Amino acid sequence: MIENALPVQTDGRLLRGEATRERVLDAAERLFAAEGFDAVSIRRIAAEAGVTLGVVGFHGGPKQNLMRTVLERRVEALSTRRLAALEALRAANSPPALRDLVDAYLTPYLEYASQGDPQWRAYARLIARIANDDRWYPSVGGLYDPVAREYLQAMQQARPDAPQQELATALTLTVASMLSLVASRARIAGLSNRAPGSPMEYRDTLITFCMGGIDAVSST
Template sequence: MPQQTDKPTSDTPPDGRVLRGEVTYGRVLDAAERCFAATGFDAVTIRQIAAEAGVTLGVVGFHGGSKETLFRTVLSRRVETLNKLRREALAALLDAGGYTLRDLIDAYITPYLDIASRGNAQWRAYAQLIARIVADDRYYAEAKHLYDPVATEFMDAMSELHPAADRHQLATALTLSVSAMLSIVASRARIEGLSGHAGPQTPLGYRRLLLDFCAAGFMQVLSPERPDTDAR
């Protein structure tokens, strides 16, 4: 008779405590994301995150760790999804060949617009949070390992198309394009206020306009007639 063992198998139902813990962990991260997005890292307290999540301070500490750890985790969990989609789009272009600079910009920007257009409130909070981060160089050290590797892969592909392009100017154009992308996602109210007309219902509705804007900026930067510096 085979010896019985208490070791779980693939058919063993998951422990209810584990499932509850995962749900609580998700609630803590969602709450932290909303709090950081609303007021910024400096203004948020663990007490506020606990209240937003509907848990105790101890639960936040157990599942999320310190405020700094929570901040890093909130950023990294979204980046994994976004980086995967961007790399898949880039790989498809490289495999197909014959791509343009606009195609590369599209592959970088559109995955974010697509996700942000799905109506998920947490992705909107993430967009607001990232809009805060890119406006403050203090956060670069925390975020660079999350975002820069994929951005570098796209810049490498751009350099293949334009070997004479200055790397610093490419980085500047990409950073400005990202800022425009984040603005479209995080806040479109001013566009409608200035124009007096309602715009697209989702960020993805701005895709063509945003690509036109970013591609034109890149091409101006890459123009051989453009001086390296602006005289003042």
């Protein structure tokens, strides 16, 4: 019995530590999303998470590193789904159709954003904030670019005559449209006199819109 006690205690400590880490990251995500990175202090994050300053430092490090960690856990989930979708497309059809590639890249984010999880809503607001701020690219671009490059390569195979710069620009603008749609659908609702729908309800319209731009630049 004594031999079994230590692993149980160790597992308990690990579980509590992981729960605390998630609480810190959740708090940072909410505050960064609501107020912006510059306006939020580590002390505010600690108070929001109900932990000490040292606990925030232990789980997140300096504020810049904490931001990257907040983003990293979401990117990991998105990248897993996007790569699985890309592999499925490659297995079914080589090269995959361009519209299918756009769908496979956009849909995982739309699905997560449509689940009603308040933390994913916070992430949506946060990534919309930093996507338009070039200072973040050197520190967080490496989180997003590897999968984007995989898709860009597949797009190039689907449209071999299209200049790579044009396709890269089109993919970047496609992502910007996706982020804008998820972060705020209030104006769409206002102009159409309807209640805002979930991001997934706009999926077909978003893909068609983005494909129009991609088709235009890749056929020149």
